[in-house]
Amino acid sequence: MSDASHTPPLRGAVGILANPRAGGDVRRLAARASSSTLESKRNQVTRVAVGARAAGVRKVYIARDPMRVAVGALENLALDLEVEVLDVGAEHTAEDTHRATLAMRSAGCGALAVLGGDGTNRIVARAWPEAFVVPISTGTNNVFPRMVEATIAGAAAGLVAADRLDGAEVSRPAKQIQLDRADGARDIALIDAGLFVDDIVGNLMPVEPSKIRSVVLARAEPAAVGLSPIGGLLEPSGEDDDFGVVVTCTAHDGGGRPLLVPISPGLYRTVHVAAARRVALDEPITLDGPGVLAFDGDREIALAPGEKAVLRVTRGGPNVISVERALRLAAERGLYLDRGPFHDGHGILPECC
Numbered sequence: 302m303s304d305a306s307h308t309p310p311l312r313g314a315v316g317i318l319a320n321p322r323a324g325g326d327v328r329r330l331a332a333r334a335s336s337s338t339l340e341s342k343r344n345q346v347t348r349v350a351v352g353a354r355a356a357g358v359r360k361v362y363i364a365r366d367p368m369r370v371a372v373g374a375l376e377n378l379a380l381d382l383e384v385e386v387l388d389v390g391a392e393h394t395a396e397d398t399h400r401a402t403l404a405m406r407s408a409g410c411g412a413l414a415v416l417g418g419d420g421t422n423r424i425v426a427r428a429w430p431e432a433f434v435v436p437i438s439t440g441t442n443n444v445f446p447r448m449v450e451a452t453i454a455g456a457a458a459g460l461v462a463a464d465r466l467d468g469a470e471v472s473r474p475a476k477q478i479q480l481d482r483a484d485g486a487r488d489i490a491l492i493d494a495g496l497f498v499d500d501i502v503g504n505l506m507p508v509e510p511s512k513i514r515s516v517v518l519a520r521a522e523p524a525a526v527g528l529s530p531i532g533g534l535l536e537p538s539g540e541d542d543d544f545g546v547v548v549t550c551t552a553h554d555g556g557g558r559p560l561l562v563p564i565s566p567g568l569y570r571t572v573h574v575a576a577a578r579r580v581a582l583d584e585p586i587t588l589d590g591p592g593v594l595a596f597d598g599d600r601e602i603a604l605a606p607g608e609k610a611v612l613r614v615t616r617g618g619p620n621v622i623s624v625e626r627a628l629r630l631a632a633e634r635g636l637y638l639d640r641g642p643f644h645d646g647h648g649i650l651p652e653c654c
């Protein structure tokens with residue numbers, strides 16, 4: 302039994318980033334992906350806050366958004382928790398997440414709980430590469446965020462933010478794909494970077510397999526959907542493996558071996574693979590235009606004929622907190638013993654939560 306007098310003081314702050322647009326774009330209409338409602342996101346935000354408070358957090362930061370996801374979740378929550386709303390001038394664009402991340406960094410958040418998909422987490426990683434994050438999936442076609450119960454995700458973030466656990470012992474820097482262009486521009490992807498032909502920047506529909514020419518993967522997951530299993534079904538590479546995978550593809554009439562891939566939830570398509578191999582961390586991979594570069598599913602950069610892009614798989618991403626390890630260490634160290642009553646909005650409870 303731990304002595305209550307040795308319980309660390311309650312301190313630290315968690316930032317809760319909830320993308321109201323995550324889990325609801327047009328790509329779901331072209332497959333069988335589930336959608337995440339605003340009410341579902343609000344419920345998740347509430348549970349994250351409850352879990353963080355039970356872990357020892359006194360304060361959470363949220364960002365004001367046009368759909369009032371986070372504000373609506375916490376404005377009437379009768380919990381002994383200070384909630385600070387950051388007004389980042391949200392306009393319902395990807396820049397909202399970028400500005401909110403920077404604001405939470407400036408506020409000194411000890412950890413972030415991010416509700417969104419691969420694209421949302423990519424924005425967070427670009428804005429704050431050193432952040433301690435718990436990525437929480439709000440859809441069915443993501444690889445980077447976890448399908449984890451929001452209460453426990455909030456608890457893991459809270460344990461780190463309140464300094465009750467050392468973030469370094471319960472997290473590891475994520476792999477990512479770093480892009481360097483000839484003009485000096487730089488960008489990242491957390492899971493996959495693809496080169497597509499006969500496509501356009503901004504296209505949100507699932508990619509036609511015959512248009513895929515190259516796929517660079519930080520994580521090649523056989524139990525995922527999207528571009529990741531194109532490599533995962535040939536050369537698996539998980540989050541703990543210190544290598545990536547690059548796959549070269551062809552048109553249907555261009556040779557290559559046919560590979561049946563779940564390109565989107567409920568949608569299998571045949572991809573023709575010419576070659577697949579592992580790549581060491583920091584090994585340069587050159588892709589040649591013409592084509593469109595897509596990062597974690599978002600088509601963003603057009604390469605002109607003859608233009609080159611150099612990509613590397615690195616371990617320079619954000620520090621992803623292992624929810625399982627955090628809660629296991631909390632159990633082994635008795636961090637939830639002798640904590641006293643807890644107020645969850647329905648009265649004082651003799652037991653936590």
